[in-house]
Structure formats: C-alpha cells, structure tokens
Amino acid sequence: xxxxxxxxxxxxxxxxxxxxxxxxxxxxxxxxxxxxxxxxxxxxxxxxxxxxxxxxxxxxxxxxxxxxxxxxxxxxxxxxxxxxxxxxxxxxxxxxxxxxxxxxxxxxxxxxxxxxxxxxxxxxxxxxxxxxxxxxxxxxxxxxxxxxxxxxxxxxxxxxxxxxxxxxxxxxxxxxxxxxxxxxxxxxxxxxxxxxxxxxxxxxxxxxxxxxxxxxxxxxxxxxxxxxxxxxxxxxxxxxxxxxxxxxxxxxxxxxxxxxxxxxxxxxxxxxxxxxxxxxxxxxxxxxxxxxxxxxxxxxxxxxxxxxxxxxxxxxxxxxxxxxxxxxxxxxxxxxxxxxxxxxxxxxxxxxxxxxxxxxxxx
Amino acid sequence: xxxxxxxxxxxxxxxxxxxxxxxxxxxxxxxxxxxxxxxxxxxxxxxxxxxxxxxxxxxxxxxxxxxxxxxxxxxxxxxxxxxxxxxxxxxxxxxxxxxxxxxxxxxxxxxxxxxxxxxxxxxxxxxxxxxxxxxxxxxxxxxxxxxxxxxxxxxxxxxxxxxxxxxxxxxxxxxxxxxxxxxxxxxxxxxxxxxxxxxxxxxxxxxxxxxxxxxxxxxxxxxxxxxxxxxxxxxxxxxxxxxxxxxxxxxxxxxxxxxxxxxxxxxxxxxxxxxxxxxxxxxxxxxxxxxxxxxxxxxxxxxxxxxxxxxxxxxxxxxxxxxxxxx
Numbered sequence: 001x002x003x004x005x006x007x008x009x010x011x012x013x014x015x016x017x018x019x020x021x022x023x024x025x026x027x028x029x030x031x032x033x034x035x036x037x038x039x040x041x042x043x044x045x046x047x048x049x050x051x052x053x054x055x056x057x058x059x060x061x062x063x064x065x066x067x068x069x070x071x072x073x074x075x076x077x078x079x080x081x082x083x084x085x086x087x088x089x090x091x092x093x094x095x096x097x098x099x100x101x102x103x104x105x106x107x108x109x110x111x112x113x114x115x116x117x118x119x120x121x122x123x124x125x126x127x128x129x130x131x132x133x134x135x136x137x138x139x140x141x142x143x144x145x146x147x148x149x150x151x152x153x154x155x156x157x158x159x160x161x162x163x164x165x166x167x168x169x170x171x172x173x174x175x176x177x178x179x180x181x182x183x184x185x186x187x188x189x190x191x192x193x194x195x196x197x198x199x200x201x202x203x204x205x206x207x208x209x210x211x212x213x214x215x216x217x218x219x220x221x222x223x224x225x226x227x228x229x230x231x232x233x234x235x236x237x238x239x240x241x242x243x244x245x246x247x248x249x250x251x252x253x254x255x256x257x258x259x260x261x262x263x264x265x266x267x268x269x270x271x272x273x274x275x276x277x278x279x280x281x282x283x284x285x286x287x288x289x290x291x292x293x294x295x296x297x298x299x300x301x302x303x304x305x306x307x308x309x310x311x312x313x314x315x316x317x318x319x320x321x322x323x324x325x326x327x328x329x330x331x332x333x334x335x336x337x338x339x340x341x342x343x344x345x346x347x348x349x350x351x352x353x354x355x356x357x358x359x360x361x362x363x
Numbered sequence: 364x365x366x367x368x369x370x371x372x373x374x375x376x377x378x379x380x381x382x383x384x385x386x387x388x389x390x391x392x393x394x395x396x397x398x399x400x401x402x403x404x405x406x407x408x409x410x411x412x413x414x415x416x417x418x419x420x421x422x423x424x425x426x427x428x429x430x431x432x433x434x435x436x437x438x439x440x441x442x443x444x445x446x447x448x449x450x451x452x453x454x455x456x457x458x459x460x461x462x463x464x465x466x467x468x469x470x471x472x473x474x475x476x477x478x479x480x481x482x483x484x485x486x487x488x489x490x491x492x493x494x495x496x497x498x499x500x501x502x503x504x505x506x507x508x509x510x511x512x513x514x515x516x517x518x519x520x521x522x523x524x525x526x527x528x529x530x531x532x533x534x535x536x537x538x539x540x541x542x543x544x545x546x547x548x549x550x551x552x553x554x555x556x557x558x559x560x561x562x563x564x565x566x567x568x569x570x571x572x573x574x575x576x577x578x579x580x581x582x583x584x585x586x587x588x589x590x591x592x593x594x595x596x597x598x599x600x601x602x603x604x605x606x607x608x609x610x611x612x613x614x615x616x617x618x619x620x621x622x623x624x625x626x627x628x629x630x631x632x633x634x635x636x637x638x639x640x641x642x643x644x645x646x647x648x649x650x651x652x653x654x655x656x657x658x659x660x661x662x663x664x665x666x667x668x669x670x671x672x673x674x675x676x677x678x679x680x681x682x683x684x685x686x687x688x689x690x
Contacts, residue, residue: 056430056434059430060430152549156548156549160517160548166683167519167680167683168519169452169453169518169519169520170452170453170455170456170518171516171518171548171549199437200433200437200461200464202430202433269430273430274429274430278429279549279550280394280428280429280549280550281429283428283429283430284428317427318427318431318434318435321424321425321426321427321431322422322424322435322438322439323422327425328396328425328427331427332427
C-alpha cells in the first residue's frame with residue numbers, strides 16, 4: 001500500500017485525532033449539563049489570553065518536554081521506559097540534596113549543580129532496570145514500572161524521616177536557601193521592564209534548559225554516531241549486532257540518557273516551583289511523557305508541540321475547575337480522551353485518512 | 364479581525380463577570396476531594412449551610428496538583444472572592460506567600476494556627492481532647508479490653524488523635540490494650556478504604572472490639588468492615604454515626620463545618636488571628652442504643668473537666684512523645 005506524504009502523516013493525523021477527542025469531550029460536557037463552548041472559551045481565555053496563564057502552561061510544558069524526550073529517546077532503541085515517574089522522583093532527591101547541603105553563592109551555579117544531581121540520580125534509577133534488561137533479559141516495562149514504586153518508597157522514607165524538619169506536618173524538606181531560587185518568567189519580564197507580566201506564575205529558567213535538551217536530543221539521535229547505533233538497535237537488534245553494535249552498551253546508555261532527562265524535570269518542579277522537595281511533585285508527568293512522545297512521533301519538534309498541547313490542557317483544566325462546576329474527575333476524563341486518541345488510537349485515525357487522501361489524489 | 368474582536372469581547376465579558384461576583388466567598392478543598400465523608404466534606408457542609416441559609420453562592424475548587432494551591436488562591440483573590448477558606452494544613456506555605464499580596468482579602472485556613480498575618484484567620488483544633496473523650500467511650504463499650512486505632516497518613520497531627528484516644532482509653536481502663544496502625548505515609552492514605560478495611564480486620568483478629576478511624580476517606584472502609592464483622596467503630600471529623608446506624612459507637616467531632624460557616628458568615632468582617640475550633644463527640648438517634656446514660660455522664664464529666672482546666676490531655680505535637688501508646 002502507498003503511504004501518505006510525510007507532512008500529512010505528521011500534521012493531519014494528530015490534528016484529526018485532536019478534533020475527534022475535542023468532539024467527544026464536548027459531548028461529555030453537554031451530558032453533565034455544562035456548555036462546551038463556554039468551557040473552551042474559559043480554557044482559551046485562562047491560558048492563552050493571560051500572561052500568567054502562559055506562565056502556568058509553560059511550567060507544565062517544561063515537565064512534559066523532559067519526560068517526553070526521555071520516553072522518545074528510549075523508543076528509538078525500541079525500549080519502553082514507563083519509569084519516568086520514579087526517575088523524576090529520584091531526580092528530585094538529587095536536586096534537594098544538592099540545594100540543601102551545598103552553599104551555592106548564586107542561582108546560576110546552583111542550577112548547574114542541581115541539574116547534575118538530578119541527572120545523575122535519574123540516570124542511576126534508569127540504569128538498574130537497563131542492566132537487568134541488557135544482561136538478564138528482565139523486561140524493561142516490568143522493571144521500570146516496579147522501580148516507580150521503589151522510588152516512591154525511598155522518597156517517602158526521606159521525606160517523613162531524615163529530610164523533614166522536626167515538628168512539621170508536611171512530608172517535605174525545609175525550604176531551599178534563597179540563593180538557589182531560580183528566576184521565574186516574572187523576574188525576567190521585570191528585568192526587561194514589563195512590570196505585570198507572568199505574575200507569580202511558576203515558569204522559570206529551566207524552560208530554556210528543556211529547549212536546549214530538545215536540540216541536544218535531536219543532534220544526538222540524527223547527527224551523532226551514538227544516535228545511529230541507537231536507531232539501528234531499535235530497528236533491528238540482530239542486524240545491529242551483526243554490524244558490530246554492542247547491544248548491552250547501547251541499552252545501558254540509552255536508558256541512562258532517558259533517566260537523566262526524566263530526572264531533570266525535577267529541577268523545574270522542585271528548585272523552580274516549590275523551592276523544597278514535596279511528596280507528589282511529579283504530578284503524573286512521567287506517564288504524560290509517554291503520550292507526549294507518541295503524539296510527537298519521538299521527534300524533538302513534535303515532542304515540543306505535544307508538550308505545549310498538554311501544558312494547555314493542564315492549565316485549561318485548572319481554569320475549568322476554578323470557574324465551572326465541572327468536577328475534577330471529568331477534567332481528567334477529558335485529558336485522558338486526548339491521550340487515548342493521540343496516543344493509542346493513531347492507527348484508527350490514520351487508515352481512513354490515508355484512504356481519503358488517495359481517493360482525492362486519484363479523483 | 365472579527366476573530367480577534369470576539370476574543371477580546373470574551374475577555375471583557377469575563378472581566379465584567381468577575382467584577383459582578385464581588386465578595387462571594389470561596390473555599391478550596393485539598394487533594395483528598397470534597398466528598399471524603401470526613402474532613403473536606405465537613406468543610407463543604409459548613410459552606411453549603413451558609414449558602415442554604417443566606418441564599419448566597421460561593422466558589423469552590425478541588426485541587427488536582429500541588430502547583431494549583433497558590434494559583435487557586437491568587438485567582439480567587441483576584442476575582443474578588445472574600446473571604447477565601449482553605450481546608451488543610453498543606454496550604455500554610457502557599458498562603459504565607461500569597462496573603463501579603465492581597466491585603467484587602469481575608470483568608471481563613473483550617474488546621475493551621477501558627478501563621479500570624481493581618482489578614483489571615485488560623486483555626487486549629489484540640490484533636491487530642493476530642494479523641495480523649497471518644498477513647499473513654501471506647502474503653503467503656505469494649506468487652507475484650509482491646510481497642511483499635513486506624514490513622515490515615517502518619518503525620519504528627521494524626522498521632523495527636525491517636526495519643527489522645529489512647530489516654531482516654533487508659534483513663535477508664537488502665538489495663539486496656541490499644542492497637543494503633545497508620546494506613547500509610549503518603550497523602551494516598553487519606554483515601555484508601557480497602558487498606559482501612561484490611562487494618563480493621565487485622566485489629567479484630569488481635570481481639571479489638573472497638574475501632575476509631577481518624578483517616579479521612581479511608582475511614583469509610585474501617586466503619587464498613589467493623590459493621591460487617593459485628594464490632595463497634597468510631598467516626599471522625601463529621602458526625603458519621605448515620606453511616607451504619609446502631610454500629611457506630613460515636614464520632615469524634617471536629618467542627619470544621621462550624622469554622623467554615625462562621626468564616627463565610629463573617630464575610631469581610633472576619634476576625635483575624637489564631638483561634639481554636641470546637642471538638643466533641645456525637646450523640647444522636649443512631650447511637651442512642653449503644654451509649655448508656657452512665658457512659659455518657661462519665662464522658663461529659665471529663666469534657667467539663669477539660670474545659671475547666673482540671674484535666675489536661677497530653678498533646679503529642681508538643682514534644683512528639685506519647686505516654687499512653689507507641690506508634
């Protein structure tokens with residue numbers, strides 16, 4: 001069978017999936033007696049027409065870029081990393097140890113230290129399942145998801161024990177010292193003379209690290225020998241081995257890069273937003289990363305766009321919760337529909353689109 | 364162009380709408396969700412009572428993630444909601460940052476009584492005293508001399524419940540055994556009725572015949588299992604006696620509903636500072652057959668003694684130790 005031109009595959013399929021998801025969501029909102037038009041208006045106004053809305057959207061987007069890139073780089077080696085949650089949790093632990101116990105003179109140094117801490121912790125946490133996969137054949141899907149629970153346990157152990165200030169109710173560390181606080185978009189706008197932009201929104205400089213990560217991952221996958229080996233192993237293990245690619249080495253390296261990217265997410269949430277380590281700071285971003293990678297076709301540009309979309313959905317969801325009576329469970333259902341259509345059901349959308357495409361071309 | 368116009372028009376309409384809603388109060392529920400049959404629901408009950416009595420309306424949100432705490436506070440404050448009530452100690456940090464930015468808005472926060480800001484009303488509760496009272500009730504109703512305690516998330520606040528309860532039990536029967544279990548160490552422990560049920564079964568197998576659940580939504584499972592297995596249970600926060608009529612001995616009341624109701628009623632005249640809310644135990648037609656006049660008189664005497672200052676109950680969070688039970 002013929003294939004669609006690439007632009008149609010990349011643009012039309014996700015767009016069509018989105019329209020379908022939006023249509024179903026609209027029906028659901030109608031069914032509980034609210035107006036879908038009003039809901040969409042609220043989401044757009046609260047997210048895209050306010051600078052603080054952008055600030056929240058880009059904050060969520062930063063998380064999703066990191067986890068989306070992490071999942072997609074593993075996809076290229078045919079590895080399914082669903083341990084993003086756990087790797088990000090360990091990353092958070094790395095960030096907080098670095099921020100709490102090293103006296104940083106300035107945030108610009110602290111962010112480097114915290115990024116290294118986050119990446120190393122995430123790397124170790126992804127490296128263990130990778131070793132089990134590469135050497136012992138334990139399936140990476142099983143081990144990474146199990147490691148999520150272990151990570152949650154370890155994080156918990158530290159937050160209710162050693163790292164919690166005495167007498168505090170919250171399972172959280174003490175606040176990080178002020179010299180490690182990252183400049184937010186609000187601070188940056190003030191530097192440029194815009195007083196009231198991004199008021200108290202959590203988006204911060206780690207957004208630019210996320211953008212940088214997109215470029216680095218693109219270079220790594222499509223322009224470097226290592227990326228070639230990763231892709232070769234992903235397309236065909238036996239062929240890659242025959243060509244001299246060491247599969248143990250590549251599996252280990254790929255997963256460790258993936259884990260490091262997940263860990264970096266914690267710089268945004270922990271150092272950038274809460275400025276202390278809290279228990280459920282990952283907010284499900286490790287799992288959203290899978291949807292982001294699927295929708296973005298494992299390409300950094302696609303991941304970026306998909307992360308923006310999910311950032312919009314998260315912030316839009318908050319607006320719905322604030323101003324309507326739509327229950328939060330329904331908002332999760334709407335977000336899940338988008339994931340279902342863009343991630344899992346692409347094939348269902350692609351086949352009819354393809355037929356339509358060729359019918360038009362022939363006719 | 365017309366697209367731009369409609370967007371701007373929409374924004375203007377929203378801004379006007381926000382202005383019209385001036386001075387409506389707002390309430391923010393914690394991650395546990397507003398229908399937890401316990402803490403958050405008590406807050407909701409208070410808000411709803413205000414709405415029913417005054418015909419007013421209020422804004423509300425159930426949070427979905429941590430980053431929304433500050434966001435919800437700011438958006439409600441900017442939209443003119445006043446006062447803004449928060450249910451839960453986890454808001455302390457966010458409120459500390461937000462409150463100074465909105466000096467004309469009044470905030471009330473439940474379970475936090477250590478902030479001192481000119482526009483914040485903190486409402487704490489002496490949970491150890493209310494728990495002491497239901498502990499006395501439990502020891503009097505128990506035939507085996509073994510009673511249970513199921514806590515939610517293992518935090519000092521819940522240990523304060525457990526410690527007060529154990530002291531009440533020991534005050535009636537010094538030889539009684541108190542089995543204390545916590546559901547978990549994460550916020551998920553507030554909403555895990557299945558685990559609550561398992562813990563209750565484990566305590567029953569160790570001989571417990573009265574179980575006190577201080578565990579938010581998890582308590583629903585504790586009360587259910589206790590009713591199924593034919594032992595008595597004690598509810599928490601809201602009056603939960605009705606959940607299993609004739610099988611719930613009493614409920615330790617933490618009058619979050621009154622605190623919210625009073626905050627909403629006071630409106631912009633809300634008195635700020637730190638206050639203590641009311642605690643107590645619940646008596647109604649659902650547990651009348653379980654509590655004898657003698658039992659009730661004893662507990663009421665203790666209640667009066669606590670109020671009068673002649674009886675003091677050790678507060679776990681004062682020194683993080685408990686003389687009556689180990690966790």
